Amino acid sequence: MSAVTLNNIVKRFGDYTAVHQMSLDIEEGSFVTLLGPSGCGKTTTLRMIAGLLDPSEGEIAIKGKRVNDVPIHKRNLGLVFQNYALFPHKTVADNVAFGLNYRNVSKEDARRKVAEALDLVQLPDLGGRYPKELSGGQQQRIALARAIVIEPDVLLLDEPLSALDANLREDMRVELKRIQQSIGVTTVFVTHDQTEALAMSDKIIVMSEGRVEQIGAPEEVYNTPASEFVAQFLGASNLLSASCTGVSGGEIAVELPGFPRIVIPKQRAPTVSAPGPVRLIIRAERLVLKPEGTVAGEELGVDAAVENVDYQGQSARYFLRVGEQQLQAINMIDDHPFPAGSKVTVQLRAKDCAALPVEART
Amino acid sequence: MGWRLIRFYTILVYLFMFLPIAVVVLLSFNANQFGSFPMTGLSTRWFEALWNNEAIMRAFRTSIVLGLMTAAISTVLGVLASLALVRYQIPGRNMITTLLIAPILVPEVVLAVALLLFLNFLDIGKSFTLLLAGHVIFTLPFVILVVQARLISIRRDVEEAALSLGASPMQTFLKITLPQLMPAVAAGGLFAFTISFDDITGTLFWKPGGVETVPTQIFSMLRNSISPEINALGTVIIVLTVGLPLIGAALARRLATKSGG
Numbered sequence: 001m002s003a004v005t006l007n008n009i010v011k012r013f014g015d016y017t018a019v020h021q022m023s024l025d026i027e028e029g030s031f032v033t034l035l036g037p038s039g040c041g042k043t044t045t046l047r048m049i050a051g052l053l054d055p056s057e058g059e060i061a062i063k064g065k066r067v068n069d070v071p072i073h074k075r076n077l078g079l080v081f082q083n084y085a086l087f088p089h090k091t092v093a094d095n096v097a098f099g100l101n102y103r104n105v106s107k108e109d110a111r112r113k114v115a116e117a118l119d120l121v122q123l124p125d126l127g128g129r130y131p132k133e134l135s136g137g138q139q140q141r142i143a144l145a146r147a148i149v150i151e152p153d154v155l156l157l158d159e160p161l162s163a164l165d166a167n168l169r170e171d172m173r174v175e176l177k178r179i180q181q182s183i184g185v186t187t188v189f190v191t192h193d194q195t196e197a198l199a200m201s202d203k204i205i206v207m208s209e210g211r212v213e214q215i216g217a218p219e220e221v222y223n224t225p226a227s228e229f230v231a232q233f234l235g236a237s238n239l240l241s242a243s244c245t246g247v248s249g250g251e252i253a254v255e256l257p258g259f260p261r262i263v264i265p266k267q268r269a270p271t272v273s274a275p276g277p278v279r280l281i282i283r284a285e286r287l288v289l290k291p292e293g294t295v296a297g298e299e300l301g302v303d304a305a306v307e308n309v310d311y312q313g314q315s316a317r318y319f320l321r322v323g324e325q326q327l328q329a330i331n332m333i334d335d336h337p338f339p340a341g342s343k344v345t346v347q348l349r350a351k352d353c354a355a356l357p358v359e360a361r362t
Numbered sequence: 363m364g365w366r367l368i369r370f371y372t373i374l375v376y377l378f379m380f381l382p383i384a385v386v387v388l389l390s391f392n393a394n395q396f397g398s399f400p401m402t403g404l405s406t407r408w409f410e411a412l413w414n415n416e417a418i419m420r421a422f423r424t425s426i427v428l429g430l431m432t433a434a435i436s437t438v439l440g441v442l443a444s445l446a447l448v449r450y451q452i453p454g455r456n457m458i459t460t461l462l463i464a465p466i467l468v469p470e471v472v473l474a475v476a477l478l479l480f481l482n483f484l485d486i487g488k489s490f491t492l493l494l495a496g497h498v499i500f501t502l503p504f505v506i507l508v509v510q511a512r513l514i515s516i517r518r519d520v521e522e523a524a525l526s527l528g529a530s531p532m533q534t535f536l537k538i539t540l541p542q543l544m545p546a547v548a549a550g551g552l553f554a555f556t557i558s559f560d561d562i563t564g565t566l567f568w569k570p571g572g573v574e575t576v577p578t579q580i581f582s583m584l585r586n587s588i589s590p591e592i593n594a595l596g597t598v599i600i601v602l603t604v605g606l607p608l609i610g611a612a613l614a615r616r617l618a619t620k621s622g623g
Contacts (some may be wrong), residue, residue, distance in 0.1 A: 052522055072525045073534075079526035085519040089541045098537075150527060250446075327577030 001063050003028045003154055003186035004049060009058030010043050018044045020210045026154075026188065031180055033189045035197040036207035037233070042190045043158060045207075049188060050156050051075050063153055073102075078147030078185070082159040084139040086131035092118075092142050093127035099150035101116075113259055117145035120179055137168045144176070148183060154249040155187045156178070161196060173199060194234045198222060224268060224354055228279060231354075236317075238327050244278045244355065248265035254280055258323030260300050262350050269355035275282075286352040287329035289318060291323040292343040304340050315322050320346065383600065390593035408594035413601040415591060421579035425559050428490075428575060432497040432558040439498070439506030441543070445535075447506075448513045463507065465500040473500060475566035488570040496568045497558045504557065507552035512546030513539075523605035552610040556603045 004026040006153070011019040019041040026032050034042035045066035047053040049060060051072035060067050067075055072320050087095050096117055100110040123250070131139055140160060145201040147155060160176070161169045177200050180187050191197055197204050198218045206213040206221060214226040225231035228239055242256035252272055254262045272278055294301070302322055310317040318335040329346065338344055393403035412418055446452060447459055447521070467474055476497055478488075516539060524534040540547075562577040570577060576599060580592055 050522075050526060052525075072522075073528050073530050075526075076528070077526050079523060081519045081523065083517065083519060085523040087520060087524070087538055098524065098529070102528030102533075146523075146527070156526075326464060 001028060002026055002061075003063060004188065005059075005061040005064075006045070006049070007061070009045075009048060009055040009060060011048060011053065012056045015319055017206065018210050019048075019055075022212055024205065024212075026186060029184045029186055030202040031177070031187045031189065031200055032203045032205065033191060033197040033201040033207050034207060035191060035194065035233075037192055037211075038280070039209075040207040041210040042192075042207050044210075046156055046158055046188060046190045049154070050077055050079055076150070076153050078150065078152035078155040080140070080143050080147050080155070080157045080302070081118070082162050083135070084131070084143045084163070086139055086143055086146075088131055090130075091127065092123075092129050092134070095131065095142060096127075096146045096149050099332045103150060109170065113149050114145075117149040118142075120148070120182070121145045122175075136164055137172060139173075140164065140172065144179065148179070148185065152185065155185045157187065157189045157212040159190055159192070159251075161191070162193070166218075169196075176200065191208065198234070206233065208233070222239075225281060225356070226271070228356065231281045231356075236330060238280075238282045238284060238287070240277050240280040240282070240325055240327075242280040242355070244275045244357075246275060247273065252355065254278060254353070256280060256325075258325060259302055262300065262353055264353050264355055265351055268351070268353065272355050272357050279308055279356045279358060281354040281356065282327075282348060283352065284328040284330040286348060287327060287331075287348045288345055289320075289329055289331050289344045290336055292345055294345045294347070299349050302346045304344055304346045304349070306338050306340055306344060309340050311337055311339050320344075322346070386593050386596040386602065389590065390597040392590060392593075403463075408590045409598075411591050412594045412598070413568075417574070418576075418579055418591070418595060421574040421576050424573060425576040428494060428497060429555040429559040431494055433551045434556040435494070435498050436501045436505045436546055436554040440502055440550055440554075441547060443502075443506055444509040444513050446541075448510055452612045454551070459510075463503045466503045468550050470500065470561075470563040471567075477564075478567050488568060490570060490573060493565065493568045493570070493573070496564050497561065500561075500564065501554035501557050504553040508550040508553065509543065509546045512543055516542050548610055548614050552607050556607055559599075560603060569592055 001024040006022055006024040009019065009022050010017065014026060022041075022045065034045055036042045044053060048055050049062075051067065051070065055068070062075060062077075075115070085158055086092075087098065090098070092112055096114045097110050100113060104229075105113065113325045114127070115124065118127060121144055123141055123145075126134065126138065126142070131142070134142065140163075144160070157176075161172055164172060173196055187310045189196075189200065201218055203215065203217050204218055208229045214221055214230045216224075216226075221230060222234055225234065225237075231237045231239060232317060240256055242254045244252055245255050246253040247263075247266075251263050252266060252269055256262075269278075288299075289304075290301075290304075292303070304320040304322045304327065306318055307321050307326075308319040310319075313333075315332050318329045318331065318338065320329055328345070369435065389399075390408055391402070391404050391406065392401045393405035393407065394401060443462060447455055452458065471473060474496070477492075477499070481488075521534050521538055524538045531538060559575075560577065562574075562581060565575050565578055566581075569575065574582065576595065580595060583589060583592060
């Protein structure tokens, strides 16, 4: 049984449609991420699952039960917000215990559960403090403890890491995943950060302008983007106009000016079924710069000129020119980065490329 | 040089503002039977006279009752109105806010006459209820302004968190919103009480015959003679209308720091 089912839900605000016809099954115990830029409808979707917004059309079911007419306080959900949303006039322990007051839990049990929840988020000694005495990271842990102590059917996380500093965010990301796995609660996570989505999710739903662009495991979404939007939103990709000259068995052949013929495995281009114009997708980190004239092994080699270098310490982002095409490459730096203006040989492997038929453009 | 002049000037302004009040307070302790200088000795006889003056005491009780009722009604209405205006998408929200605030902007005399004419038109006579209604009308804007400002600073997601944890909307309001709103509710109530207690213009128009509040009582006493009792009464009113809000503000600050502002 799925924990959450969305059946053709639509959300309109006046004339504006925030979410178009969306259907989704979220498996029990899984960690699912709604990923997309701001305004893509991901938070609207989360708020509809929470019961903070009513869908204009369609059905929402939690654990097989239709909840369209069930108000939020009867849905048994854990909700964590970007800005923590702790109760400022209550102590940490009272914050965590709040949801237990509305469930049949004895005082004794409540105290034990609160202590367990605080242990789980590794802040066992802060029960007597007030929220404003805690750091942002601590507040978010308390918010998480408050949401999971009620043993919710679904845990809904609305950009919970976005308000934290960069370093803390990475620690919390690992921490959040650990907690989710240890209690096994079904989790819907909303973020605009592709790193968070890739690192934490069992399944990613990429959204854009109120529509689902792709649903898949992190690796699937990253390696085989179903649309140009997905290719560009997740990581830095080069999208090149090319033409498919042949489809045969498990491979398709792609040609574009300045490059040798590239033969891509079919599973990297599942939607290309006939010769014609295609978009060739190459991840920036899959283009490897070598000194000019390096002889290729099994890799394909392309001559390129470095136009610009964006130095980032351990790695560098290169802006390259190959004939008419402009490419981006992100490489680890070995010794020194290639300077702007230098001539290089760019190596790539055919199996790292993906392709989309041009009709798939949205 | 420049600063010394400014300091001197500032002191003069403050003297101009507060000296008359100080004189009233000082003269209320004068033993002399005329309410003027020179003082002949310290005495609380005028406070005793005040205590024994049935008319003043009656006016005092009327003012207190009127003030408390005005404060209670204005606070409840003000909180409800603020909740509706801040938390719900109401068509014409700005218009309604302006209309609710308008009684502050309209000259009180106009408001007083208007209400009177309106009730005359409806054939409803003057009564204590009418007086109370009038006071509510022009204390309500102050409550709304104070409460609304505070409500805007209470984050909606905090309430949503409470809802998600199983608290009904009513429980959420009582357990989460109201405790955070309390300093503003208290301040609004105090405003309403002091404004009602102080008011004379509207009260003169609306009060039924035989009912006097403290300001109208003073006003009618002054028409006959200036009695030192009035100085004593003035002192009492100053203590009430200045002291109470100060205590209230201090309380509100303490509540606010306890609840995390």
